[in-house]
Amino acid sequence: MVIAELAGPGDARGLVHTEPVAKRVTCPTFVGRDAELSQLERAAHAARDETQLVLIGGDAGVGKTRLIDELCRRLEAAGGVAVVSGCVDLGDVGIGYGPLVDVLRRLRTTVGVEMVDGLLEHVAPELRPLLTAGRSRREARPGAVLEQTVALLETVGERLPGLLVVIEDLHWADASTRDLIAFLMRK
DSSP: OOEEEOSSTTOSOOEEEOSOOOOOOOOSSOOSOHHHHHHHHHHHHHTTTSOOOOOOOOOTTSSHHHHHHHHHHHHHHTTOEEEEEEOOOOTTOOOTTHHHHHHHHHHHHHHOHHHHHHHHHHTOGGGHHHHSTTSOGGGSOHHHHHHHHHHHHHHHHHHSTTEEEEEEOGGGOOHHHHHHHHHHHHO
């Protein structure tokens, strides 16, 4: 991360911060939010039998990410798998299916390239162009991407019943990601 400061508009004395950037500070002990965490744990447990979709809302800085971090930590300690992705604020220019691509990449890292690539080949071939360098994401047909994302997540969920997929900052989602989330909500 590079932090650039300008003393004022049009000032050429731009300073670039080269010191190490402070890391996010969080308390190692989870404090408060027991009721919310309990609800999320129940939803995660119920997801072993039926897909669950949970939306967490709140003002910036209220602790949504810390709550998710704690849920993921507990889920992984119990043998589950958590994959966290997010949307990025790019203004009017969005990266089509950006969070989905990130989820697929993180799944490859977390559960193995062979498993995910095998599923992409047999269950969700329309998702392969999203991961293939040099190929356009436009090659993926939107309707097929929606259906095959569901099929892929269901198949991974059957093999890994403790699967949790988190997509943060949905308010910054591009149109294709919003469509995907809306489609997942109906399943």
